[in-house]
Amino acid sequence: MIEERNPTNTWIVDDDSIYVYGLKKLISIKGINTNLSHFINGQEGINALKKANENQQLPDIILLDINMPVMDGWEFMNEFAKLKPQLGKNITVYIVTPSLDLNDIHRAKSIPEVAEYIFKPVKISQLTEIFSQTQYQTNERIRQYGT
Amino acid sequence: MSFSEKGKLSGDDIHLTPLINDLDTGIWKYNFNTREVKWSTGFYTVLGYQFNEIECSVNTFFEHLLYHGDKPAFTNAINNRITDAPPLQLRFLTKKNGYQWFETTIRKQDDENGSIVYGSLININRYKHNDLLSAHNQATHDDAFKTARLGIWEIDTQNVNTIVLSKQVYELFDLQNQLNLSVEEFISFFEPPYRPVLQNAINNTIKHSRPFDIDLLLRSAKNNMLWLKVKAVPVINHFGKCTAIKGIVQDIDNEKRKLLKLEQSINLLTDQNRRLQNFAYIVSHNLRSHTGNLQFMVNLFEQADAREEREEIFSHIKAISESLDGTIEHINEIVKIQTEITKERKVVELEPMFRTICSALKNNIEAINARVEWDFSQCREISYIPAYMESILQNLLTNSLKYSSPERQPIIKCYTLAEGNHIYLIFEDNGLGIDLERYGDKLFGMYKTFHNNSDAKGIGLFITRNQVEALGGNIKVDSTVNVGTKFTIRLV
Structure with a gap:
């Protein structure tokens, strides 16, 4: 039986346009089944989350940068934690950053909503793993609840 | 010669003679007119001699017994006209113990026998030694306090307006006269920012019996700036209430200034350290971001087949190379802050x-x-x-x-x-x-x-x-x- 594969929703909250370009390119090359949306800072991301919650267009995955203007990754996580109880979906947040700073790593680990801390540049193997996991979860959910 | 021998005491006084001779005190008597000298038995005894062991004469007294340095004081005392001169402290040569300190009274009387001077002599060597010792100790203490540049002060809580200061405090404050100072005046010698600190510390000691130890900057009467350590402990009564504050002030200028200099160097080091951290931050965030992107693009470039795709990726590689240059420029600017600070203004x-x-x-x-x-x-x-x-x-x-x-x-x-x-x-x-x-x-x-x-x-x-x-x-x-x-x- 061939399983119907529903595309996952992936949000990139990152101000580094080259990285976003590369990520999009990589996803298309690898043929990963996901819809990508890009927000250039935390504030845009939070605004979009509120809107998407109403329209039931919430993402499955958020790839979050730390250093961004207007609202950085840490502030985004604060807002996200406040918003989380109202969100109709379990969203997995990955922090994706070039920072090797131990302070950043510890801080990320102390936030329960952060699934993982991933160093830029993202390895192809890491990326496929993230998406296959989410794909599996999405399919499971659809099988169980039909949505 | 003795008082008993010649029986010069007359009439009712005769029965006093044995009493006088029993005393541990010497009695002497001199007649200016006859140049006659009389000594009681006690006189010999206090000097350590047997009765009549030495010749009772003016010559013996002046040339043998009395210390030559004390002669002027003695002759002055017997020659002046005051009838009741104060007792004199003199040194006499004793038989066995060398010169010792004695005290003699001096009384004068003019009667039918002529002009007479007489007195009682007692050995005060022990007291005098203690006196001298304590004076010596005092001088030693003074020297020690002076060397330590340490002064003592005290406030009586019954009278919180005045403060008692030791000599050394006045010296530290460059005050010529040892004026009585009020607590407020005492505090006013310190630089304005330190005045409330000291006032609060004193108040706290009075109210809560809390000792204190603070470093304060003094501006002395001669306008010298001096760091002083002001330390105090409360004196408490049986009910635990503070009745007085006893304190010290000490000149710690040298040490304090060294410490401040050290603190300054630490601040400088902290600044430089912060800049180094910033440096590390740029490397970890920005340089890495660029190199990461570069790596990313190069990988994509290798995987891309279409010509337009490759051109697009290459344009990004170019952009990265420019950003990389910019970041290196920032690092350079931060390093420049460090190197240019040594340049002259x-x-x-x-x-x-x-x-x-x-x-x-x-x-x-x-x-x-x-x-x-x-x-x-x-x-x-x-x-x-x-x-x-x-x-x-x-x-x-x-x-x-x-x-x-x-x-x-x-x-x-x-x-x-x-x-x-x-x-x-x-x-x-x-x-x-x-x-x-x-x-x-x-x-x-x-x-x-x-x-x-x-x-x-x-x-x-x-x-x-x-x-x-x-x-x-x-x-x-x-x-x-x-x-x-x-x-x-x-x-x-």
């Missing part, structure tokens, strides 16, 4: 410098039709590191131009203010402004950008703050969103 003329910067940024100014005004009349020139000043002016002007409001004509004002001992450089604009409540602490941080400006680097204000602080000044910001921003830099 020079007199910087502000107006010509500002004009040069304006003309360099002419295109940017004209592009947004900004009006740039300046007024350096309050301070035209300043001793500064020229490269810093240039960088500060340029950064702030660029900043104002970059974050101008598109809704109105940008007006940028730059001027100097001289207030008190300080000189301020003010930079004002009517631009976008910034939400200080939200970003205030990050404004001068590195790689912090707050607007979605593509050319925001987040390095300008960071460098500016470092340059200003490196020369001992500070920078403050006032801002209202959509009204404008005002930077106030205290240059010196």
Whole structure:
């Protein structure tokens, strides 16, 4: 039986346009089944989350940068934690950053909503793993609840 | 000769003779007219001799018994006209113990037998020794306190307005006269910022019996600045209430100044350390971000087949190479703060410098039709590191131009203010402004950008703050969103 594969929703909250370009390119090359949306800072991301919650267009995955203007990754996580109880979906947040700073790593680990801390540049193997996991979860959910 | 032998005591006094001879006190008597000398048995005894062991004569007394140094005092005393002279302390040679201290009374009487002087002699050697010893101890203590530059003070809580000070305190305060000082006057010798500290400490000791130990800066009567340690403990009664404060003041100027210098070096090191951390931050965040992207693009390039795709990727690689160069330039600027601080300060003329910067940024100014005004009349020139000043002016002007409001004509004002001992450089604009409540602490941080400006680097204000602080000044910001921003830099 061939399983119907529903595309996952992936949000990139990152101000580094080259990285976003590369990520999009990589996803298309690898043929990963996901819809990508890009927000250039935390504030845009939070605004979009509120809107998407109403329209039931919430993402499955958020790839979050730390250093961004207007609202950085840490502030985004604060807002996200406040918003989380109202969100109709379990969203997995990955922090994706070039920072090797131990302070950043510890801080990320102390936030329960952060699934993982991933160093830029993202390895192809890491990326496929993230998406296959989410794909599996999405399919499971659809099988169980039909949505 | 003795009093009994010649029976010179007459009549009723005769029965006193054995009593006199029993005393541990010598009695002597001299008749000016007859030059006759009389000594009691006790006189011989107190000097350690047997009765009549030595010849009772003026010659023996002056040449043998009395210490030559004490002769003038004795002759003065017996020759002057005062009938009741005060007792004299003299040294006499004893038989076995060398010279010892004695005290003699001196009385005079004129009767039918002539002019007589007489007195009683007692050995005071022990008391005199104790006296001398305690005087010596006192001198030793004084010397020790003097060497330690240590003074003593005391406040009686029954009378909290006066303070009792030891001699050394007056010396430390450069006060010639040992005037009585009130506590308030005592405190007023310390520099103004330290006065409330001392007053509170004293109040606390009186109220809560709390001892204290504080370092305070004194301005002495001769205008010498001196660091003193002021230490005190309470004296308490049976009910635990403080009845007095006993304290010391000690000159710790040398040590304190060394300590302060050390603290200064530590601050300098902390600053340099912070800059190093910033350096590491750039490497870990920005350099890595660029190299990561570069790696990413190169990988994609290898996987891409289509020509247009490859060209697109290559254009990104070019962009990365430019960003990389920019980041290296930032690192260079931060390193420059470090190296340029050792350069000599020079007199910087502000107006010509500002004009040069304006003309360099002419295109940017004209592009947004900004009006740039300046007024350096309050301070035209300043001793500064020229490269810093240039960088500060340029950064702030660029900043104002970059974050101008598109809704109105940008007006940028730059001027100097001289207030008190300080000189301020003010930079004002009517631009976008910034939400200080939200970003205030990050404004001068590195790689912090707050607007979605593509050319925001987040390095300008960071460098500016470092340059200003490196020369001992500070920078403050006032801002209202959509009204404008005002930077106030205290240059010196």
